[in-house]
Amino acid sequence: MSTAPPAPGSAPTGTPADSAGKPAESEASAAADAPQSEPTARSPAETRELVEAIEWLFFAYRDFTSDPDEILHEYGFGRAHHRVIHFVGRHPGITVADLLNILRITKQSLSRVLKELVGQGYIVQKTGTKDRRQRLLYLSDKGMEMERRLAGPQRERVAKAIAAAGPEAQKAWCAVLAHLVNEDDRRAVEALISNGYVS
Amino acid sequence: MSTAPPAPGSAPTGTPADSAGKPAESEASAAADAPQSEPTARSPAETRELVEAIEWLFFAYRDFTSDPDEILHEYGFGRAHHRVIHFVGRHPGITVADLLNILRITKQSLSRVLKELVGQGYIVQKTGTKDRRQRLLYLSDKGMEMERRLAGPQRERVAKAIAAAGPEAQKAWCAVLAHLVNEDDRRAVEALISNGYVS
DNA sequence: AATATATGTCAACATGGCTGACCTAAAAAT
C-alpha cells in the first residue's frame, strides 16, 4: 500500500516515517524525560549504522508509496483509500472492526473513505450471516481491477529490490520488519499476514 | 523519523505506506492501463511472499513511527517537525533548498513547520557565507535535546529488530531498502546518507 | 427486559499536504 500508516511516523506517508539523527549521544540523551528503559550504550560506529538504516527506511518508504499515489490520483482517491482497498482485497469478508484494528484510525475516518468506495462501487457490503450486525466487506470487480493496478508497480518495485539484494535477503528483510512491529502485536500481525491469502 | 513520507504512502507518521494485495494476478493485471513495463510473471508462491513482504513493511512502518509521534505530541509538534529536526540534526548547515529536495514537499509546507521551529528556538538560521541568500539551518541546544529524545526510542527499536534478525541481517536489510529507492535518486541518497555524519 | 456490541452519523476541529500569486535580496549573466 502507498500508505504512510496514519500519522504515526508518515512519512516519506507515508508519509513515510521519521528517523533519528546525530552523533554519539551523551548519556543524557533519550532517558532525559521518558520513563523508558535506559538506552543501550552503543559505539559511535554502531550508532552511525543505526542512523543510516533509519534513513534508508525513510527514503525507501518515500519512494515505495509513490507509485500507487500517482495511480490513486487518477481515481481521485488518496492513500487512505488504498489501505482499505488493499486489506479488503486480501481479506474478503473482513469486518469494519477488524479493519479499524489494522489501520489504527477512528471509525469516523474510516467511514469517510469507506462510504466513497462503496458509493462508487469499488467495495460491496454484505450483512454477516452469523452476526447480522456486521457488514462484511468485499471488492467488486471494479475494485479488484483498481487493486491490481495499484499493487502491480509496488510489487514490481519490491520484487526487484529483493532480487537485487541477493537470494537470502528476503528472509532477513522480513525478519527485521517483523521485529519492528510492537511485540504485543507481532503474533496477531503474523497470523493476519499468513492467513490472508484467502482465495 | 516518525514520518510517513508526505502523502506518498503515506502514514504512521511514518505514516506508514500502503501495500498491495490479493491472489495470483491473471496476466491482465497491472499492465491494464499503465504504460509501464509488463509485470514480470511470477508464480503464486512468489506473489504470496511478495505480498507478505509488503504487508510487513506496512505494519513495521506503522509501529516504527509510533514512538516519536507520542513524544512529539508533548511538544505540540507533528511528524513534519520531526522530519525537519532529523535532517537538520544530521546535516548541520543544510540549506532550505536541500531540505525541500529531501522531503519532497513544497516550500510553503516546509515554511510552516520551519517557522514554528525557529520561532520556538529549536532551530537557528545563519546567513550563508559563500552565498548570502542562503539560510543555513542548525539545531539549537534545545533542538538537539529534542532530537535526542525523538531518536532514542526509534533507534532502540531498530537496533533490537536488527539484533533479533541475526548478525548479517543489517546488510541485507539496508540493501533491500536502498533498492526500493528510485534508481535515479539512489546515488544521491547514498551520498547524503554516508556523508551525513557530520560532527 | 436490560445491557453490551457492531456499525453509522453529525458536527467541529487540527495537521500537513497542495496551488497560485507575489515579494525581496543576492548572485550570475549579459
Next chain:
DNA sequence: ATTTTTAGGTCAGCCATGTTGACATATATT
C-alpha cells in the same frame, strides 16, 4: 551596469485525512 535568475519568504485558500464527542440503530448477549 543592467537584466535575469536563484534562494528564500509570504499571503490566501483548498483538500485529504487524522482527531474528539455525542448520539442513533439494530442485533446479540445476559
